[in-house]
Amino acid sequence: MMDQARSNVIDPHLKRRSKRPHIVVVGAGFGGLAAAKKLANIEADVTVVDRLNHHTFQPLLYQVATAGLAVDDVCYATRGIFKKAKNIRVRHGAVSEIDLENKRLFIGDENDVLEYDKLILACGAVTSDFGIEGVADFGFGLKTAAEAINLRNHILTNFERVARYNSLNADQSPELTTVVVAGGGPTGVELAGGVIELFDRVLSKDFPDIDMSKARVVLVEAGPRLLSAMNEKLSDKARKRLEKMGVEIMVNSAVELVDENSVKLQDGTVLHSNTLVWAAGVKANPLGQALGVETVAGGRIVVDSDLSLPGNPDVFVIGDVAATKWLDDKLVPQMATGAIQMGEYVGDTLRRSVAPDTSEQTDIGPFEYKDKGAMATVGRNTGLVELPNGLRVSGWAGWVAWLGLHVLMLMGFRNRANVMVNWAWNYLTYDRGSRIIVE
């Protein structure tokens, strides 16, 4: 079937057999977009493939889940990004198989084949449940717009159910008003802060008949501290701030078992909750492991110093799916900044390789990751920023820095303007305008 399919396909850009090389970018996340942007209007055909029709600004999905932003604020149609790049096409579909030997890949379950001369694999990471029972069935992820909407619908519907039970004189079921966040990294910290603020500032007013003192947000972290990538002082600040806001923090605690209405921890504690948000870990997109090449823990693909696949100089692997050396004992962290740098590096490499001007064809050397530091926000008015030189900013200044950087990183003036309107509204009124249940 697949060999037949192959014969159907002549050229990615509609039947014109081009002599130009064809570069395929798999994934329209931070890495894939950074690479593709470098390839705009060069002497090559470029195809960007993604299973979604839009780029998702994942760092702000937690605000969609907590009703502060609309999905439309944090997503951007991929086709719109490249409409001025005549050599770049976008293909909407999930890559099902990559055939390195024949330099082609298959999209979806139809006979849809793309042949490539160069491949940039930027398919990112997916949620990893580490095989813990029940997480896949009952946990909520926070990697896509649909997942953020699901979580928002679920939390709001829970409160509506409690309101109904109250009207029936029934007991308020604790599982409906308890949100458990697994994972004390930036996503978990930001989400826990966002949920407790939603509870305290918004739902407490929306549901005056619900006893909010029984509503709980529990942040469970397997390691000894929150934000383990940051300095201990910032971890401590995050913890104190979250606790002051009312979040219960359990460090050195790991989830053992999840079912519909409870989360059981390894120490035997049972949290009565039907809302487990899984921010405890990611693994590289399984597409990488299916290649049969060398991977490290978490399924990340080992790459050469130019980010190409060892022994396969036409395939580059970037972003969360790549295991890229940084310091002797470390890999580049799976964050947007790393993915963007890798994307730009590979984009530059390939742009130079097809440049008619030979002056561009000089070797750009191995990829070098520039640490940009780390940041997280803990509810309104508190941000935590750690710069690579060790400088730390926290409190209000850190929060403003966080806001500014995220607005700048957002794609498109419209998204930026909408996010600023919504943030100003949320900040001034303590309101969350997007608390709608879309069925």
Add this chain to the structure above:
Amino acid sequence: MMDQARSNVIDPHLKRRSKRPHIVVVGAGFGGLAAAKKLANIEADVTVVDRLNHHTFQPLLYQVATAGLAVDDVCYATRGIFKKAKNIRVRHGAVSEIDLENKRLFIGDENDVLEYDKLILACGAVTSDFGIEGVADFGFGLKTAAEAINLRNHILTNFERVARYNSLNADQSPELTTVVVAGGGPTGVELAGGVIELFDRVLSKDFPDIDMSKARVVLVEAGPRLLSAMNEKLSDKARKRLEKMGVEIMVNSAVELVDENSVKLQDGTVLHSNTLVWAAGVKANPLGQALGVETVAGGRIVVDSDLSLPGNPDVFVIGDVAATKWLDDKLVPQMATGAIQMGEYVGDTLRRSVAPDTSEQTDIGPFEYKDKGAMATVGRNTGLVELPNGLRVSGWAGWVAWLGLHVLMLMGFRNRANVMVNWAWNYLTYDRGSRIIVE
């Protein structure tokens, strides 16, 4: 079962048996909200029941469907509307049965009962397919946020499918790029204009490999002209403008049969399309007919001149579900302005009836509908406005009037600001920022 349930319920507002009357408002549309707002902070308990957790600004749903606005821009959480009214509670759930004799109603399929002293029935209208085969199964409605998102996802996914077929050297299937809009009223006219603009200005750039000359928007109207509620000159302007934009208009044409990939008209014409949007008619919410009271065509409930149910002075019926006399031979049209006026009238009536200040207890006389005219927009820069005195405004001035009025009618500063940002963006760039497929 239901009698048992009744005994569970003492009071709508949590166990405190109140001596104050209990007013139940069914529906949080334009009518229900207008009524409930008049009842804020009076000496009565008020419960607003709606099957959704938000008010939907239906006049702008077509812009959600055509990717110009976010759902969050046109929806507003019902609980947020009444957070300052201590006597008003909101209940999220679908009313399943109204028991006029025992003055109570049932919500959902649980034993959830609300007893009322006064009832305001404002449950609106639903799409009516007039029994035409296939409309319910294959047609798209445009009455809820979910329906608007469904339609948007469907249109965008169709184009992605065509792009994929093109890449497979397969023929472009005409049903994927043809949108049929049934119904030439304001909704149909506005949607048809919105879709053709989406095709011409946005999708033509997003999909440079698709032959857009084969993409069609067909507006089918059973009567002899578009916008039949308006003057013929405005109908004519709408028609000419839409035709200039590329919409095919078929008047005196009715849909006979719909299946997955085609729409068959009564004259035998077959339109190859998998996208029929049904804007051809509504009927009153069936909840009204289930009461067993007198109804007229379209299931609207006959009311007295004070909008109460004949013989039942404790039940008021307002908005699209009411058959309210206007002129001798006419009923108040099923539009937002009528619903709002009726809601305010009944709200005033009930507010006065419980006012401790007897000066407020004067009779306010029968309901009198004030015609506010009609308006519609036909793509960018063209609006059609007809005032009750016969004055007509069209073109750019009409369009600006349409924009201004819709922004003013939107609920909440945040929604207004976001809509203005998005409209400015759409207008200046010809872009549609919300063209994302959320799965």
